[in-house]
Amino acid sequence: xxxxxxxxxxxxxxxxxxxxxxxxxxxxxxxxxxxxxxxxxxxxxxxxxxxxxxxxxxxxxxxxxxxxxxxxxxxxxxxxxxxx
Numbered sequence: 001x002x003x004x005x006x007x008x009x010x011x012x013x014x015x016x017x018x019x020x021x022x023x024x025x026x027x028x029x030x031x032x033x034x035x036x037x038x039x040x041x042x043x044x045x046x047x048x049x050x051x052x053x054x055x056x057x058x059x060x061x062x063x064x065x066x067x068x069x070x071x072x073x074x075x076x077x078x079x080x081x082x083x084x
Contacts, residue, residue: 002074002076004068004072004074026041027041
């Protein structure tokens with residue numbers, strides 16, 4: 001399996017796992033502390049989303065209607081050597 005496919009799957013699984021564990025615990029504590037804490041939780045989420053958007057603007061690649069192979073060659077791809 002390609003390294004990038006494994007990396008995508010790994011980071012998706014870790015992010016989903018952490019969000020699935022930390023999210024309910026964190027917001028449960030916020031709800032217990034009152035409406036001010038819940039609002040603070042939403043501000044944290046908004047800040048993280050804005051930061052992710054900035055990262056995409058800086059490092060993002062236009063990938064609309066393009067296959068992954070058109071964007072970046074697979075790591076295992078081999079180039080032909082031309083002999084003269």
